[in-house]
Amino acid sequence: MKKILLLGSIVSLFAFNNAEVKAAKKVDLIVKNGIVLTMNGEKEILDDGVVIVKGNKIVEVGDKKILKKYSSKKTIDADGGIIMPGMINTHTHVSMSVFRSLADDVPDRLNRYIFPLENKMVSQEMVYTGAVHGSIEMAKGGVTTMVDMYLFEESAAQAVKEIGLRGIMTQNIIKYPTADGKDGDAKVEMAIAFVEKYKNDQLITPGFGPHAPHTVKEEDLERIRDLSKKYDVPVSMHVAETQKEFDKFKTKYNMTPVEYLDSIGLLNERFISAHSIFVTDTDIELMKKRDVGVAHNMVANIKSAKGVSPALKMFDDGVRIGLGTDGPMSGNTLDIIGQMGYVAKLHKLANKDRSAMPPYKVVEMATMGGARAIHREDELGSLENGKLADIVVLETRSVNMHPIFDPYSVLVYSANASNVDTVIVNGKLIVEDKKLLTYDEEKNRKAVQEFSKKVKKIAETL
Numbered sequence: 160m161k162k163i164l165l166l167g168s169i170v171s172l173f174a175f176n177n178a179e180v181k182a183a184k185k186v187d188l189i190v191k192n193g194i195v196l197t198m199n200g201e202k203e204i205l206d207d208g209v210v211i212v213k214g215n216k217i218v219e220v221g222d223k224k225i226l227k228k229y230s231s232k233k234t235i236d237a238d239g240g241i242i243m244p245g246m247i248n249t250h251t252h253v254s255m256s257v258f259r260s261l262a263d264d265v266p267d268r269l270n271r272y273i274f275p276l277e278n279k280m281v282s283q284e285m286v287y288t289g290a291v292h293g294s295i296e297m298a299k300g301g302v303t304t305m306v307d308m309y310l311f312e313e314s315a316a317q318a319v320k321e322i323g324l325r326g327i328m329t330q331n332i333i334k335y336p337t338a339d340g341k342d343g344d345a346k347v348e349m350a351i352a353f354v355e356k357y358k359n360d361q362l363i364t365p366g367f368g369p370h371a372p373h374t375v376k377e378e379d380l381e382r383i384r385d386l387s388k389k390y391d392v393p394v395s396m397h398v399a400e401t402q403k404e405f406d407k408f409k410t411k412y413n414m415t416p417v418e419y420l421d422s423i424g425l426l427n428e429r430f431i432s433a434h435s436i437f438v439t440d441t442d443i444e445l446m447k448k449r450d451v452g453v454a455h456n457m458v459a460n461i462k463s464a465k466g467v468s469p470a471l472k473m474f475d476d477g478v479r480i481g482l483g484t485d486g487p488m489s490g491n492t493l494d495i496i497g498q499m500g501y502v503a504k505l506h507k508l509a510n511k512d513r514s515a516m517p518p519y520k521v522v523e524m525a526t527m528g529g530a531r532a533i534h535r536e537d538e539l540g541s542l543e544n545g546k547l548a549d550i551v552v553l554e555t556r557s558v559n560m561h562p563i564f565d566p567y568s569v570l571v572y573s574a575n576a577s578n579v580d581t582v583i584v585n586g587k588l589i590v591e592d593k594k595l596l597t598y599d600e601e602k603n604r605k606a607v608q609e610f611s612k613k614v615k616k617i618a619e620t621l
């Protein structure tokens with residue numbers, strides 16, 4: 160009798176487990192056992208959190224109790240690490256990574272050094288090689304989306320896609336002859352061909368990248384305004400980056416650079432304004448009214464001694480503002496974690512207020528702020544049901560990562576890019592255990608090394 164009862168209970172236990180297994184929904188990826196920074200509207204943190212991914216989307220975020228509802232072939236154990244949304248680099252020139260560390264402290268470096276160097280060295284091959292190199296750095300540093308602007312942008316887009324990142328890739332348009340075209344007109348044509356080719360790509364959003372208000376002809380700006388509307392694609396541009404630029408527009412038009420661009424009709428929800436250091440309070444109001452995005456590139460701005468952007472005021476006033484690295488010749492590194500500490504500390508110093516720019520705000524700028532700046536806040540920037548699965552895990556085993564009394568503080572003041580352990584973009588695992596899964600890093604290192612020999616020869620003549 161006892162035996163039968165025991166057998167009966169085993170059978171029912173088995174049946175129960177079986178029913179549970181049957182009820183478990185099949186998903187593609189589970190990330191568990193970490194501190195989930197959702198970055199949602201409630202600023203929710205889940206201490207023993209789980210993120211469930213199916214296809215390219217997040218289907219549920221919750222505590223460990225939700226685990227029993229799902230089964231997946233692949234589960235990532237975050238081992239007490241920090242699980243957060245992929246970071247967004249809102250302004251860079253990824254391909255310039257092959258020129259990194261050249262002539263870092265030359266005054267007026269853009270005109271005296273960078274433009275001549277680029278005229279001699281830029282090719283489709285260089286843009287591709289540089290973009291692979293820079294994208295690997297971003298991927299391994301937890302950046303899942305970048306806004307890029309460069310020459311031969313299609314070659315950069317190809318590389319970004321191969322590494323598996325999202326890119327808002329904008330073809331550079333400038334009035335001077337460059338390696339990819341004799342004038343602004345030729346480059347607008349290149350941009351159109353690129354936009355048409357990549358318009359429906361899942362990872363790449365093509366767009367127009369007019370260099371700056373003073374380096375692009377007005378008629379080209381007008382064409383870009385019309386074309387970006389026609390194709391409904393973004394425009395990224397350096398705006399109000401130097402005092403010289405600000406003064407020039409004041410003298411010539413009695414307008415600020417921001418007012419000048421608005422007079423052409425360029426400022427709208429498709430526009431991403433990089434730097435924006437020399438902006439007045441009226442400019443900030445205008446940028447908010449026109450719904451433009453702003454890329455705050457603190458490290459590049461400090462290094463070039465240009466100034467401190469009123470990024471804190473813009474953020475508090477509700478301007479769509481995210482963080483950017485600028486190109487690797489300007490800010491030298493391409494990860495956003497490296498920006499965060501500077502953003503927090505420089506704004507404290509500039510405002511003479513220790514409580515200004517607290518860590519949460521900086522992490523928000525790196526994630527949701529970036530998503531807002533590119534008008535993709537419905538899809539990116541936070542870990543929430545229905546959003547695209549761009550997820551980063553930082554390990555907290557390393558000595559710089561604990562104790563954790565405040566995970567935002569850890570991220571902003573003590574983490575670095577090498578703490579990034581796992582990166583998922585569009586539901587696909589691209590970095591696991593700090594190793595890139597999508598490209599042979601050794602092949603990249605050799606290609607960059609080979610190219611640097613040519614760079615060295617040319618650089619000596621400048």
Ligand SMILES: [Zn+2]
Nearest residue numbers: 397433485486
């Ligand atoms: Zn730039």
